Amino acid sequence: MxxxxxxxxxxxxxxxxxxxxxxxxxxxxxxxxxxxxxxxxxAARPDATRLAEFRAWLPWVLGRTDVLQAARAIGVTSRQGFAKRTAWCWSVRPRLPKPARAHCVEVDGTYLNGWCLLVAVDAGDGRPLAFQWCDTEKKAAWLALFRRIPRPDVIVCDGGRGCLAAIGARWPGMRVQRCLVHVLRNTRTDLTSRPRTEPGRALYRLAKRLVDTERCGTPEQARQWLADLNEWYRENRDWLGERTVARDPDTGFHRTWYTHQRARDAYHRLARLNAAGMLFTWLDPALNAGGPVAWNTNMLEGGTNKPIKDAMRRHNGLSPEHARRVCEWILYMRTRDPEPERLAKNALRRGEPEPRKAGDAIALPGLDRRSVQQPAPDDPGVDPYESGFGIRKGWAGQST
Structure with a gap:
């Protein structure tokens, strides 16, 4: 040879x-x-050695190889040796390229390791445009995210108060499409999947029609859906207004409340979204002239958030700084033309990367059980446990 x-x-x-x-x-x-x-x-070639270490480390971070396979690629036989050789790689931080203007943008936040990651993607191809780390989904964090992307024609979101407030402050008059999957989930939270009353069952059937593009996918079908919602309200107005009165045995005072409060919340949410123009924005012919408009955030949930959460399951013992770095690399590698080796070479050319901090634990693969998704305080109506990361309570066989 x-x-x-x-x-x-x-x-x-x-x-x-x-x-x-x-x-x-x-x-x-x-x-x-x-x-x-x-x-x-x-002749020693430390730059070539470091680049080989980075080439073995990145596939392991992205979940494409096992830690022992990555270790063997650089001549190491143990996890500890691999972690020691590649400790400098955690200092190479990826930066998303400057995004181009997108017609429709999907935004959402997910909670990982006590941090919240806000992400904006192009609804057309699912490419990440920008991301922002924060503690909660508040207005200031959303504003920091929106400053990094050009003004789109329409934004698809889950309807959090902080997000809507930031959209109005950053881009007055921006068209917003509320994710209809989130609307259905919120309605299911109020009515359950098996409502006990006939009006509740009829309202839940109306909510399920929102995500059926064959029955509610044209402007004519949307108008028919609104007519059916108005008809439901006309028939059940008195039922929604029923009140329950009870006497407090301790004080003797009477207390009153709406008997069907959850059904009232579900109906008024649908009516409020329609009045705000967020329910059928995706069917507006003027907006569709510039390209299709998404009616859900599935491109973001399944294309970006899911790989990130899968990576958190695979890796165990990640410090918050290393967990954020994994998420950033996953987002960067989903951009149009990622060049990870160029970033590593630039870091090596600038000098020795910063050493690992004393508080950063060596990352080994597995499940980080601390990565529990937290609720969003800005909008209690938004279900943050849609992906099954929430803490479960109560008896599984009982429904209310």
Whole structure:
């Protein structure tokens, strides 16, 4: 097998004179010898070694290889040795390229390791446009995210108060499409999947029609849906207004409340979204002239959030800083033309990457059981446990 000969000129580290090739080592590396001082050795290539470590580390972070497979790629046989060799890779931080203007943008937030990650993606191809780390989905965090992307024609979101407030402050008059899947989930939370009353069952059937594009996918069908909602309200107005009165045995005072409060909440949510123009924005012919408009955030939930949560399951013992770095690499690798090796080379060219902080634990694969999705305080109506990350309570066989 022919050996590849290095074309680089080597100089003796002792006398500085040119060295000549002097065979190969048992490992196949080129040996050099100085005729002046008889010094001999092999040429060290720390940049090539570091790049090989990065090439083995990145697939492991993205979940494409096992940690032992990645370790063997750089000649290491243990997890601890692999973690020590690749500790510098955590200092290479990816940056998303400057985003181009998108017609429709989907935005959402997910909670990981006590942090909230806000992400904006192009609804057309699912490419990440920008992301923002924060503690909760508040207005200031959403504003920081929106400052990084050009103004789109329409935004699809889950309807959190902080998000809507930031949209109105950043882009007055922006068209917003409320994710209809979230609307159905909120309605199911109020009515349950098996309402006990006939008006509740009829209202739940109306909510399920929203996500049926065959029955509610044209402007004419949307108008018919609104007519059916108005008819439901006309028939059940008195039922919604029923009140329950009870006497407090301790104080003797009477207390009153709406008997069917959950049904009232479900109906008024639908009516409020329609009045705000967020229910059937995706069917507006003027907006569809510039391209299709999404009616859900599935491109973001399934294309970006799911790989991130899967990565959190695979890795165990991640510090918050390392967990954020994994998420950032997953987002960067989903951009149009990712160049991870260029980022690593730039970091090496600038000098030795920053050492690992004393509080950062060495990352090993597995499940981080601390990554529980937290509720969004900005909008209690939005169900944050849609992906099954929430803490369960109560008896599973009982429904209210």
């Amino acid at each position: 022919a050996r590849r000969r290095s074309s680089r000129a080597r100089r003796c580290p002792l006398c500085g004179l040119p060295m000549r090739r002097n065979g190969y080592t048992k490992a196949g590396r080129q040996r050099w010898r100085c005729d002046a001082c008889s010094a001999s050795g092999v």
